Amino acid sequence: xxxxxxxxxxxxxxxxxxxxxxxxxxxxxxxxxxxxxxxxxxxxxxxxxxxxxxxxxxxxxxxxxxxxxxxxxxxxxxxxxxxxxxxxxxxxxxxxxxxxxxxxxxxxxxxxxxxxxxxxxxxxxxxxxxxxxxxx
Numbered sequence: 120x121x122x123x124x125x126x127x128x129x130x131x132x133x134x135x136x137x138x139x140x141x142x143x144x145x146x147x148x149x150x151x152x153x154x155x156x157x158x159x160x161x162x163x164x165x166x167x168x169x170x171x172x173x174x175x176x177x178x179x180x181x182x183x184x185x186x187x188x189x190x191x192x193x194x195x196x197x198x199x200x201x202x203x204x205x206x207x208x209x210x211x212x213x214x215x216x217x218x219x220x221x222x223x224x225x226x227x228x229x230x231x232x233x234x235x236x237x238x239x240x241x242x243x244x245x246x247x248x249x250x251x252x253x254x255x
Contacts, residue, residue, distance in 0.1 A: 180209045180245070184224040188232050199232070203239050210243045222249040 182202075183191040190197050197205045210218050220240040224233050237247045 179219045179221055180206065180240075182206075182220055182222050182236055182240070184222065184228045184232050184236065186225045186227045188229065190232070190236065199235065202236065203243070206240060206243055206245075210240075210245050218245045220245045220247045222247060224249060224251050226251050 181193060185191075188199075190199055190202055192202070192205045192209070195205070206220070210220075220236075222233055222236055222240075233249055237249070240247045
């Protein structure tokens with residue numbers, strides 16, 4: 120790095136040549152980028168437990184209730200009297216995984232019908248959740 124005088128300024132002010140500094144910074148940047156790709160992110164060795172058998176996924180059954188009290192399991196229309204037998208096909212009480220019943224209801228549908236569906240699903244051992252959608 121040579122010190123030279125600026126001819127435009129008067130006095131004894133010196134100026135540092137920073138041209139080679141850009142080259143050095145570029146080389147350092149490339150060095151650290153290459154080294155960071157070689158670094159192993161799993162520095163701590165851990166033994167993770169593994170399952171011996173396949174785990175079952177939680178099954179979900181969708182029950183829809185429209186404004187005219189029509190009940191649908193999936194896309195099949197079901198009478199309220201036969202809802203328990205229709206849900207029993209999807210829900211096996213002997214399974215280790217507790218199934219979920221999602222109830223989609225229209226905003227103008229009666230809550231009495233929705234509560235009946237919830238009671239039947241819980242009787243069969245499923246968890247329930249209800250969502251209400253607008254009919255506009």
